[in-house]
Amino acid sequence: IFSNIILADEINRTPPKTQAALLEAMQEFEVTYGDKTYPLDKPFFILATQNPIEQSGTFVLPEAQQDRFLLYIKIGYPTQHDEEAILKATTGTFKKKLNRVISGDDIVRLQQLVREVSISDALISFVSDIIRATRPETTTDAYVKDWVDWGAGPRAGQAMILTAKANALLEGRLSVTLDDIKAVALPVLRHRVLVNFRAEAEGITSDKVATHLLSAIQLKGKQ
Structure with a gap:
């Protein structure tokens, strides 16, 4: 959790106890362990995904946690142009070099x-x-x-x-x-x-x- 950007992939597959553990971090930007509280570095935000099709073995996020997500964005299938670009970029030898654009x-x-x-x-x-x-x-x-x-x-x-x-x-x-x-x-x-x-x-x-x-x-x- 001690990172600037957290990606919780298929968050509805995590058990309720794990989901609840994110509440303090999302709302207070800190983590309490025992009798000590540790602040999280800023900027800090959490991205989470959910699989909308397969529901077996998933746990519905409680309303209190859903409310702490700023936005719920639905992402459908890419356009044909975008899908072809994805296929081209991910099936060859090309490796994308990442450059920092903002601090x-x-x-x-x-x-x-x-x-x-x-x-x-x-x-x-x-x-x-x-x-x-x-x-x-x-x-x-x-x-x-x-x-x-x-x-x-x-x-x-x-x-x-x-x-x-x-x-x-x-x-x-x-x-x-x-x-x-x-x-x-x-x-x-x-x-x-x-x-x-x-x-x-x-x-x-x-x-x-x-x-x-x-x-x-x-x-x-x-x-």
Whole structure:
């Protein structure tokens, strides 16, 4: 765990005790062993994969751990062009030489710069409206009440704003727009909105719930 980048391949194959051991590192950026606590070096982040097809011998990640992943990104098959490039690069004698393009200190500075990107109060309210509308016990949205078992918590709003800020910065802007929020809403909510059994039977996914809310909720005030 004492590395800058951790790749947990097929994390749902690890037993619950191992999964739970990652919680402190992901949230507090430290590890406690016995009566001692050891800080993790920054930058620090965890990437994890899950096999969406084979479920034998797997363990579902608890909601508390899923919530600590910033984004849930679905990666499908590559395009034909990309697949041909993969085949060409991995079946011959060519060996890719890796060159450092950025330092750890630079990444930490960029992470701070992301937080300095501005966002209007109207867009913050829009994010709050989206997050609160995912909760079936408090929302007035009939679609959510019918299909959702558990909604997103405050950490989802934090993730949506921070990733929207990062999206704006990557596009050379220093302020967030509504399009930035819409660009990150699905991967932010995908693992934080849990649909009920009836929704699963009908093919209603968390992506469909998020898409519905993005069209149903209107932005109030100026961006």
